[in-house]
Amino acid sequence: KQEVTQIPAALSVPEGENLVLNCSFTDSAIYNLQWFRQDPGKGLTSLLLIQSSQREQTSGRLNASLDKSSGRSTLYIAASQPGDSATYLCAVGAYNTDKLIFGTGTRLQVFP
Amino acid sequence: ETGVTQTPRHLVMGMTNKKSLKCEQHLGHNAMYWYKQSAKKPLELMFVYNFKEQTENNSVPSRFSPECPNSSHLFLHLHTLQPEDSALYLCASTQQQGGVNTEAFFGQGTRLTVV
Numbered sequence: 001k002q003e004v005t006q007i008p009a010a011l012s013v014p015e016g017e018n019l020v021l022n023c024s025f026t027d028s029a030i031y032n033l034q035w036f037r038q039d040p041g042k043g044l045t046s047l048l049l050i051q052s053s054q055r056e057q058t059s060g061r062l063n064a065s066l067d068k069s070s071g072r073s074t075l076y077i078a079a080s081q082p083g084d085s086a087t088y089l090c091a092v093g094a095y096n097t098d099k100l101i102f103g104t105g106t107r108l109q110v111f112p
Numbered sequence: 113e114t115g116v117t118q119t120p121r122h123l124v125m126g127m128t129n130k131k132s133l134k135c136e137q138h139l140g141h142n143a144m145y146w147y148k149q150s151a152k153k154p155l156e157l158m159f160v161y162n163f164k165e166q167t168e169n170n171s172v173p174s175r176f177s178p179e180c181p182n183s184s185h186l187f188l189h190l191h192t193l194q195p196e197d198s199a200l201y202l203c204a205s206t207q208q209q210g211g212v213n214t215e216a217f218f219g220q221g222t223r224l225t226v227v
Contacts, residue, residue: 004154031212043118043202044218089155093213098143098160098168100204100216104153 002027002094006103013110015082021075021106023090028068032093034100035064035075037086044089048075080110115139118203118219125193126227133188133222135203141217143208144186146178149200149221161186162208193226200224 003026013019023033031052036044048057048064050073056065063076073090087107091100116137125131137144146158160168161180175197177189186203200221206213 032215034216036218041200041221041223043116043220044204046215046217049215091155091216095211098162098208098213099145099157099170100213102155 002030002092002101004090004092004101004103006088006090006106008106009104010107011109013080013108015080015110015112017080017110019077019080019108021077021088021108023073023075023103025071025073025092025101027094028071030068030092030094033064033066033073034091034093035062035073036089036091038089038105039086047088077108080108082110082112085109115217116203116205116219118201118222120222121220122223122225124225124227125190127193127195129193130189130191132190133201133203133224135186135188135219137184137186137203137205137217139205139207139217141205141207141214142183143206143213144180144183145204145206145216146186146188147202147204149202151199155202159188190224193224195226198225 005024007022034049035047050066061078066073087105089105091102119134143162148156158172159178179187202221203219206216
């Protein structure tokens with residue numbers, strides 16, 4: 001059974017720091033991995049999608065990497081800003097199932 | 113306009129009420145999903161529809177009844193709910209091709225409170 005874990009569960013940093021959020025999964029038979037952002041009480045916003053054949057994807061200050069063999073993905077946030085404060089979720093798309101399997105998220109707070 | 117729209121955004125209902133949640137996607141996707149998000153728990157998949165056919169029911173109690181009249185619209189009918197059903201209900205859509213899903217897009221959710 002696929003399990004997805006995110007570490008740390010919560011993170012509080014001053015503005016300007018470079019951050020790394022971690023996501024690990026137990027079964028490497030995935031076809032993609034997606035990172036989302038969720039603001040309190042709101043829906044999920046897709047940040048980056050990495051196909052299983054890719055090693056990384058970049059969007060602005062965000063960079064996501066994928067090491068399928070070791071069951072890990074990292075989300076790198078450069079020069080963090082207070083507006084980056086949110087919960088970040090990773091989810092894997094696994095073969096032979098219709099569903100995304102989510103981690104429990106990392107709650108990030110960036111203070112001025 | 114977001115790709116996936118959910119209404120209402122907030123709903124308070126008594127345990128004997130009947131209400132419905134609505135989701136509409138404007139992305140041309142063929143698969144739609146209902147997820148439940150409770151405090152401090154991972155997102156829980158409830159139902160999946162692919163080309164209007166239900167392909168997954170994740171052991172959801174019968175007081176939750178989904179309906180997918182076409183590939184753009186998805187409903188969740190609610191009746192005789194319990195207070196523990198209070199949660200954020202999220203709708204999502206993807207394009208399913210060859211057994212895999214493309215990027216998933218979510219609505220803003222409906223915050224449901226059962227009193």
